[in-house]
Amino acid sequence: MSMRIGIIAAGLGASVLAGCGGPSRVNPAPTPPTAGVTAANETELAFGLLMQGKEGSAAGKLKSILKRDPMNPTATMLAGSIKGDPKDLLGPQSYPYTVRAGDTMEGLAQRFLGNRLKAYQLVRYNGLRAPVTLAGGQMLRIPGEPPRPEPVRRAEPEPARPVAAPAAPKPRVVAVKPAAPATNPGTNPVAARQLRTAGLAALNQGGVDRAVGLLRRAKQLDPSNPLIARDLTRAERIAATVRARK
Template sequence: MTIFYRLRGALVATCALAVAACNSGTPRPSVTPPPPAARGAAGVDAIADLLDAGNERAAKKEIKALLKREPMNASALLLKSSIDGDPKEQLGPNSYPYTVRPGDSIAGIARRLLGNRLKAYQLTRYNGLKAPVALQPGQTLRIPGTPPAPPAPVRKPEPDRVPPPAVAPKPKSVAPKPVAPAANPAAARAARTAGLAALNQGQVTRAVALLRRAAALDPANPVIAKDLARAQRIAATVKAH
């Protein structure tokens, strides 16, 4: 019996060691599924591609499944309204014309002019088209809203202009004022004497000229001024006769 209990104890110890060895192994990393939001984002792109291809039935099915997982997914709700709603009410009645350019697509125009690629199916229905849409250059679409403002023209910088050299104004010519002769009493007396002699000889004109010269040479002399005035009166009387 003693041997039996010893064997049973050894067997139990061996099993315990085996279990411990198994439990001490490196655990496998658990795979965490992506969050619902990440799965929803990928689903939105797939649904948009289905609508661009004109497959409404498959798109509705995917939208229903996505909203079941995420009832408040804004992108899924937008795509659902793109199928069921009125595009005129969703995008507004006002619109402007747009001419299709080479390389344009409905999705690209929706992204560029409406600000959201997911509105491509609304834009398709807004223009009365059916997906899939093959745009042609020169084709006219109606874009909801108001046209974007054209870019401001780029003004070329004007070349530096060198101002012309300033021209100094020419000085105005000023006529020199006549310089009065300097006072010369001696010359004035001689001119007065000659003037009175000419006046006594009846040479009135010459007498006036000599007396004027005497007055200019001695302007402060009252006698010369008196003689000049008398000679001028005589000259006026002679001229009158």
């Protein structure tokens, strides 16, 4: 009996020594979490999908963004670019534009609409399907009024100076300037549209208060414009929501 107990004890000791002498087990270091994707990156990715013609994938990503942040102005604008009527978004009036070498839809949207993220609206406005590759000489319609060319000033010939006898000095007459009439700016649809474009750009960039101020000035200059009234109402609603969150 005592011999059996000794054998068991020896076996246990050998097992303990083998365990102590074996390689130590170190828990692997936890994998660092992947850095989160910002909302700006997500909206940029959604815009890229739209310009590639992947409207369904872009709509799904925008839906996910708006579920987390219902008042995200950029995601709201891009979602409207898919569902909204382009003429309601950009206005019914337009003028022709001949594409030049190197033009892109994003570049034209930035140049004429003040925001390159409106490129998909411009694609739909022209009845095209993304992806779009522009070619020199291609005709597009640009929303709004055409820019007015500056008048060319022609140099007038200097009149010949007649040689005459010196005239008698004339009495000095002091001209009395009439009082300036009271200014009344009235309506200015062109300036109103420019302010609307700047206001929408500020709203898309998160400057809600600035957007409200610009759109209010635009409405003062063109009070009968329904698009300006609609954009002002939406901007004021977003501003109220932002203030309520604070």
